[in-house]
Amino acid sequence: MKVFPTAYMPSMEYLVCCKAADQILIEQEETYPKQTLRNRCYVATSQGVQPLIVPVSKPNGNNTKTKEIKILDTSFKKHHLKTLKSVYKSSAFYDYYYDIVEDIIMFQTESLIEYNFHALKTFFKLLNISTSMDFNNKFEQEPESSDLRILLSKKNSYNSFQIIETYEKYSQVFEDKIGFVPNLSVLDLIFNAGPQSGTVINCIYENNFDSSLLGLFSFKS
Known part of the structure; x- marks a missing residue:
């Protein structure tokens, strides 16, 4: 069982790694690191890649655990939906998936980790990912070279390939x-890919996760 960072509207790499595991635990006991995919994602616009960021507050300052992180305000929701409409209104499956995405973004909770967890469950269903998931109950250190909490949460991860090399x-x-x-x-x-999204995830998984990589991260074989 691997420990994953929480992630806002997770990346392709994140979801492929989820698919590679039987079970995952979402890290909630760590000291929250700033400027990671825990509260941001990336979309492509006509001007290049743009981040979508969830504003958060740390009740205990730099000692705040991820499970204690609060969403600062909800104004980002309308901004993100407006951006998605501007970027994807001409995409092949915008009309089909917009309502689903709107429901995800408008989900009501003050907790960032609960907000992300709710979204991840929905994406698992859409992509036919059967991996079970829960939260961890204590922080455990892992080697940096195989710590997914580090590898899967780097800022600007869309151009920094940590695990997946072939997309x-x-x-x-x-x-x-x-x-x-x-x-x-x-x-x-x-x-963009609609009902074929799960197939795309499967192809990336099959093209990248050979026996050596599966062993390195203790995923299912």
Whole structure:
């Protein structure tokens, strides 16, 4: 069982790694690190890659645990939905998935980790990922070279490949202007690939997770 960081609208790499595991634990006992994918994701616009950030507060300052992180205000929700409409309204499956995404974003809770957990459960269903998940109950140190809490949460992870090296291409709205951008938020995948999103995740998994990599991260074989 591997420990994953919580993630806002997780990246392709994150979800492929989830698929590779039988069970995952979401880290909630760590001291919350700033400027990671725990509260941000990335989408591709006509001007390049843009982050979508959830504003958060740390009740105990720099000693705040991830499970204690609060969403600072809810104004980001309308901003994110407006951005997604601007970016993806011409995508093949925008109309089909917008209501689902809107429900995810508008989910009501003050807790960042609960907010992300609710979204992740929905994406598992959409992508046919059967991995079970729960929260951990104590912090345990792991070797940095295989600590997914580090490897899967780096800022600007869309161009910093930590685990996945080969990505399955799918049509993107602004591909003709900025080229294909791998490892964006799952939102980019479902708006562009629709019902084939699960197949894309499967292909990335099959092309990257050989026996040596599965062993390194203690995933199922």
